Amino acid sequence: MAHFINPKAEEILDKEFKVLNHGFVRLVDYMGGDDAIVQAARVSYGKGTKTVSEDRTLIRYLMRHQHTTPFEMVEFKFHVKLPIFVARQWIRHRTANVNEYSGRYSIMPEEFYVPDETAIKFQSKSNKQGRDSEEVPPEVRKRVLDILIEEQKSAFSGYQEMLDQNIARELARINLPLSLYTQWYWKIDLHNLFHFLKLRMDKNAQYEIRMYAEKMAEIVKSVVPLAYEAFEDYVLNAVTFSKQELQLLKKYLPQNIEEKEMEEFNFSRYEKAEFLDKLKKISQL
Secondary structure (H helix, E strand, O other): OOOOOOHHHHHHOOOEEEEOOOEEEEEEEEEOOHHHHHHHHHOOOOOOOOOHHHHHHHHHHHHHOOOOHHHHHOEEEEEEEEEHHHHHHHOOOOOOEEEEOOOOOOOOOOOEOOOOHHHOOOEOOOOOOOEOOOOOOHHHHHHHHHHHHHHHHHHHHHHHHHHHOOOOHHHHHHHOOOOEEEEEEEEEEHHHHHHHHHHHOOOOOOHHHHHHHHHHHHHHHHHOHHHHHHHHHHHHOOOOOOHHHHHHHHOOOOOOOOHHHHHHHOOOHHHHHHHHHHHHHHHOO
16 A cells, blocks of 8 residues: 655645744654545545545544544654743643653753743733733833843853863753753644644643644644644534533523524534434433
């Protein structure tokens, strides 16, 4: 069986997508695309046995019903340059293979993340780990930037001095701040990548990691457009309800919805049937 060549992936392979001030995301390798998903689902050999519309219908069915294994047949390998504090959030996604630049073997470059003034916010009053929407006065923003830059320069100056004294790199690095940039290769299958994107593109995710997630989403959308469309419709822009929430909604839902009322939403016949079945289940709660 021939290897899948994905023309859209080939177009952007090794292209740097800039993120933040010194960062980037590059797609350095991949395996498969939308074709690989439907092939795995059908457990067949070769490709082109179905139309694009049939492939789209199948992919949407798989996503809708959380049949995740076919999506795991597609893989992406990224080269990412990112601030260390972003990397420490990112590494919480343990379903990937990672190899990171090592400050024990290599000299760390003098590259630090400095936020834009507009990204400097007060602590949120309602979210313990987030930023508030209230604007920070210009003089306070300037002082924050001055502190960050001054301390970054001081820390790197000390690092360089220790290197000049031939102190071991693994020791010299230990005072370097979280704003320093690191790099890694990050390989992940599409199912787990979608999970990463759902969490890290959320409006409550930290701004800096959200910028990386949004750039990666552009790449994924280009490589697997049908799967990404299904992800947007059924995961990214969807919500779930608890039993209690559904019982409350039941009071306000119409008793009957005619199929013709769904025509403007471009439902497939399968989606129509499933939607009506969901309404029926709610009515029986």
